[in-house]
Amino acid sequence: MRVLRVALDLPLHRLFDYVVESASPDDIGLRVRVPFGRGEKLGVIVEVLAESDWPLEQLKPAIEILRDLLPLPADFFRLCQFASAYYQAALGEVIMQALPVGLKRLDPPTRRNARASRPSVALAPPALTQEQTIAVAAVDPAAGFSAHLLHGVTGSGKTEVYLRLVERALADGKQVLLLVPEINLTPQLEGRVRSRFPDAGVVSLHSELAEAARERNWRAAFSGEASIVLGTRLSIFTPMPRLGLIVVDEEHDASFKQQDGMRYSARDVAVFRAHQLGIPVLLGSATPSLETWANAQSKRYNLITLLERANPEASLPAIHILDTRKMVLQEGVGAPLVAAIKERLARGEQSLVFLNRRGYSPVLACPACGWVSRCTRCAANMVLHLADKRLRCHHCGCEHRIPKACPTCGNQDIHPFGRGTQRLEGWLQETFPEARVLRVDRDSVKSRKQWEVMLDRIHGGEADILVGTQMLAKGHDFPKLTLVGVLGADSALFAADWRAPERLFAQLMQVAGRAGRAELKGEVQIQTQYPDHPLFASLVKHDYPGFAAEQLKEREQAGFPPYAFQAVLRAEAPEMADAIAFLKTAAAMPLIGEHENIMIYDPVPMKLARLANLERGQLLAESYSRPALQAFLPLWREAIEGIKSPSKLRWHIEVDPLEF
Incomplete structure (x- = not known):
């Protein structure tokens, strides 16, 4: 009789013992069906013992050890133990959260064999710039663990550096894990990776995949059939037997931080995993997080810089700060931006008007009694979505029909206050009736397939004016886009959140980087009531290091992270x-x-x-x-x-x- 110590998916900081007639240490890492309460649960064996701290007669027998999968490896358990200890999460919760849903079900569906996608013809890589060549040479896998920060301006070719490092890792027989913050960033990157490495076997792992597809891809990575895994934050825990390189793109992005369940930072776990395995990890960003930048300044991370755009005919866009105190605005848009859009329309170029507020209007209100459309479940306002004829809370998802009159006083003259992307889209269509206006936000793009269709329309020249939120702010390359106009940037300048300036600078620098990425010159117009704010001065000069130095000085004086x-x-x-x-x-x-x-x-x-x-x-x-x-x-x-x-x-x- 042997004792199995089992991790279950429970927020309890303890493991559970069960007896079984025969088991060996080779069974550690296998899944097991066990009785729990009045039902059953699926867990993972973390130890096989000769005896338990509990009397054997008090232990329940395990129902079945599942042997349809190889045991989870020792390095996977060490990674989960680190995450459990550091983030104060139950070990069972960490282990089980890292597995795809299909491997946690008591009644798994019939599975097809895992197959990694393999296109037929590889595309030739472009020539590297001198900066890119130096960057690739700086990451030496033979040196064991090393953490690198690739700080490159937008359009500097960070992705090409990633791909050259992937190429070298594959030549050494290694697997590569590429992390991106959002599902919407995967289509373009996945297309480039698949076309460059058709024989490697490329799989993606993210929450929008169907359950069966996610399990197939996970199995392909776990078995070593897939040499490249492209995924969002949870894929950092994917067991990969030959992992030789980890890349974290847009490492500053808050999406790498899990905000429910086990709360962890995928970027920080990536650094620990690379250290554990003795392999390089590369963190890439045009606007690194201040914690990462401080690590690079203190030499904990190796700093690699790309200061020029990869396309020799492209240059960084000119950034202009427009003082809205001196102009009349129409639906939040000033005359200089209207004129600049007209110029682009005449030249057949694309414009992007950036407003990070979806919906038609942030709030519906009654001028007679002061009623506003507050959410009944949250301390927040319900946003007016006129196209759907709904009031919607962006925090809890609560929805209501738009009232025909004020619920408090019966006044039928209720008005939307403020503006969102839907309202801006309508105004732009009225102002430029000859233009094709395309809105890109989470209301118009609700799935990856819709996003891919939207990208094809933009690249195909089917849009003259884009109206977008942060979905368009990073990771996209639109050659004909030469103008970016930014509305509503002031709200974060004086926020109570001490991280707000860092986030605002990153957001503005990223969206500004969409302009002028090819031979056409780019221009950025940022509307603000505070044109003299130091943040805008750094933006105009594209001076992230200067901005970061000032922010770190303020944080050190205040005793904020990374100094606490x-x-x-x-x-x-x-x-x-x-x-x-x-x-x-x-x-x-x-x-x-x-x-x-x-x-x-x-x-x-x-x-x-x-x-x-x-x-x-x-x-x-x-x-x-x-x-x-x-x-x-x-x-x-x-x-x-x-x-x-x-x-x-x-x-x-x-x-x-x-x-x-």
Whole structure:
């Protein structure tokens, strides 16, 4: 009789023991069906023991060890153990979250064999610029672990550097993991990768794949049949037996941070995984996160720079800051931008008007009584989507029909206030009736297939004016796009979130980079009421290093990351009083006094204090020492688990939070 120690998909920091007639250490990493409560669960064997801490007669027998898959490897378990310890997540939750849904089902469907796609003819690579040649040479896989930051201006050919490094890794018989922040960035990159490496076997892993397709692709990566895996954040945990290179594109993007379930940073896990395996990791961005930039400045990461655009006939766009205090705006658009769009239409070139606010209007309001379209489930307004005739909350998804009159006073003269992409699209179509206006946001593009169709239309010249949100801000190359106009940039300049300037600069620099990527000259017009703000001065000069230096100086003075390390305890409950009371109990625990390097701040409501009918509060723990914070958190978590709280209260700890 042997004992199986099993990890189950539960938010419990413990493993479960089951007995089985025969098993060996070779079974570690296999999935197993076990009884749990009144039902069954699927888990993963993490240990095979001769005896248990519990009497054998108290242990239930395992139902079946599944042998349809090779055991998960030791490096996969080490990666999951790191994520569990660092992010204060249950090991079972980490392991099971890393598996595709089909491998976690008790009743798996009939599976087809995993096959990696293989086109027939490889495209010849373009010639490298001198900067690209130096960048490729700087990443030496023979040197073991090394972390590199590839800081290249938009259009500098970072992707070509990635592909040359992939080529070298494949020649060495290695696998490559390419991470992108969003599904919508995968079509163009996936097309380039497949066409360059038709014999390598390329698979993609992201949430929009059907369950069966995701499992097939995961199996292809796990078996080694697929040599290149292109995926979003969860693919960082994909077991790959010959992994030799990890690339994280747009490493600054907040989408790499998981915001529910196990909360982790795929970028940071990528660096740990590369260190664990002794392989290089390359982080690429035109606007690196300040944490990554600080690591490069301190020589923890090797800094590689691309200062020129890869196309010798292309140059960085000229950026103009327009003072809206001195102009009359029509639907938020000033006369200089209108004139610039007319010029592009006359020349047969494309323009992009960027407004990072989808819908028709941010709010519907009654001028008589002051009623506004607030969400009944959240501390947020419902956005007017006129095309769908709906009011929609962008936080919880709640929807209502547009009322014909004010629900409070009956006034039928209710108005939309502010503007979103739908309203801007309509105005542009009226202003430029001869132009083909195309709106690109999450309302017009809801699937990858729709996104690919939209990209084909843009590349095919079927659009003269693009109206877009951040979906168009990065990773896309439109040769005929020569003008970018930015509306509504001021809202982030004075936000309470201390990360807001960093995000705004990255967003504006990325969207500006869409202009003039071929031989046609590019121009960017940014409308603002604060033209003298230092952020805009850095933008005009394309000076990310200068902007980053000033931001890091401010953060060091304020004691913010990367000069401090943070974790947030969050609680949500039907009543805010319950959430705050729970957090106060956690803040008053005696063990906090035993850790003098830890600072605990007062409990406060979250910025979005109510979400989906739950009131949300938070408590910040901070230290100037990462080891001190990591030593404190598991002890604190164990103590918090002992707090008696209302049955409907839920809590979690998030390490290195991005949102407050």
